[in-house]
Amino acid sequence: MYSLYRSFLFIILTFIGIICWSTPAFSSSNRLDSTNRQTFSLPTPPLPPTPPPLPSLHPTQPSKPSLPSVPTPPPNPLEWLIEESFSSPNTSLTYNGSAYPDYTTGEAVLTQATGAYAGSLFFEKTVNTTHTVSEFDFRIEVLDQPGADGFTFAILQGVDPTYLGNGGADLGYTPIPPSTIKGLAIEFDTHNNYGVDAYSDNHVGVNINESHYSVITSSTLPRLEDNGTFHVEIVIKNGKIVGIYLSNDSINYPRTQVISYHSDSLESFWGHAGFTAGVGAFRNRFIIDNWKLR
Ligand SMILES: [Ca+2]
Ligand SMILES: [Ca+2]
Numbered sequence: 001m002y003s004l005y006r007s008f009l010f011i012i013l014t015f016i017g018i019i020c021w022s023t024p025a026f027s028s029s030n031r032l033d034s035t036n037r038q039t040f041s042l043p044t045p046p047l048p049p050t051p052p053p054l055p056s057l058h059p060t061q062p063s064k065p066s067l068p069s070v071p072t073p074p075p076n077p078l079e080w081l082i083e084e085s086f087s088s089p090n091t092s093l094t095y096n097g098s099a100y101p102d103y104t105t106g107e108a109v110l111t112q113a114t115g116a117y118a119g120s121l122f123f124e125k126t127v128n129t130t131h132t133v134s135e136f137d138f139r140i141e142v143l144d145q146p147g148a149d150g151f152t153f154a155i156l157q158g159v160d161p162t163y164l165g166n167g168g169a170d171l172g173y174t175p176i177p178p179s180t181i182k183g184l185a186i187e188f189d190t191h192n193n194y195g196v197d198a199y200s201d202n203h204v205g206v207n208i209n210e211s212h213y214s215v216i217t218s219s220t221l222p223r224l225e226d227n228g229t230f231h232v233e234i235v236i237k238n239g240k241i242v243g244i245y246l247s248n249d250s251i252n253y254p255r256t257q258v259i260s261y262h263s264d265s266l267e268s269f270w271g272h273a274g275f276t277a278g279v280g281a282f283r284n285r286f287i288i289d290n291w292k293l294r
Helices: 002-022 024-039
Strands: 082-084 093-097 100-102 107-109 118-128 131-142 150-157 182-189 203-208 214-218 230-237 241-248 253-262 270-278 284-293
Touching: 093 100, 118 131, 118 284, 131 150, 131 270, 150 230, 150 284, 182 241, 182 270, 203 241, 203 253, 214 253, 230 253, 270 284
Parallel strands: none
Antiparallel strands: 082 284, 093 118, 100 107, 107 284, 118 270, 131 230, 131 284, 150 182, 150 270, 182 203, 203 214, 230 241, 241 253
16 A cells, blocks of 8 residues: 555656656746846847938039130220329329429329420320220410410320420421321310411311311310310210310300211321320410320
8 A cells, every 4th residue: 555655656746747847948937038028128120221421511622624714805995094183193194395293283284384385195005096085174274375375185196105296386296397197186276376377266176197277176165264174075986076075164164065077088096195285485384184085
């Protein structure tokens, strides 16, 4: 009976041992689960693909291709070549004879009470009479009654800025014979020279080439001497048409075209532009200011 009991106990224990041996994971599953919960972590998702690099805020500039050289443009016909107030030295202007710049008054003086009978000033650049515009102010003081002789705005071909013609009736414009000049002059004449240039002692005229004789004149004007400051506009078109406009605010003289001249025989030319003046036994001081030229 006892051995039967031991055999039965042995069988029971053996059976339990077989059960425990065959299912070890079951008996420890709770512990494993607990361990897994403490250490479990979600699987790391795959990283998104690396975005392409942002463009640099200061990207390297590609080297620029060298630009082709730009030819110098022709001068703008609407730009003034000179706007001169005569308030400081200007090396582009040449003064000759009695002419000089007076920087204290800010004016150019063409003739004086004594000394040379002719004065001129010329600009270093040339202009073309296909389209030339000249604007300026002038005053004329009488130094010796009845005053003489006159001044011109002139464009002369084939001369340099040191040009100076004869004084007196030649207005610093007409040269000593037999030399000749080609050009165009607008004269503001204050003296009747009778035998030489018999005409009004108060007129405007257009002179061609070297002559002090005018191809057209106008004496329907306010008195030019001792009569305030006149403003002048001279317009030359196609080398053939000359318009002259005068105004004088100090005497309420409105802008008036005093000469309109047209000659098909005139041809355009390049020349130095400037002013000339002449005096003789009687003298005027001819004064120019605020000159613009194109
Ligand atoms: Ca001035
Ligand atoms: Ca005269």
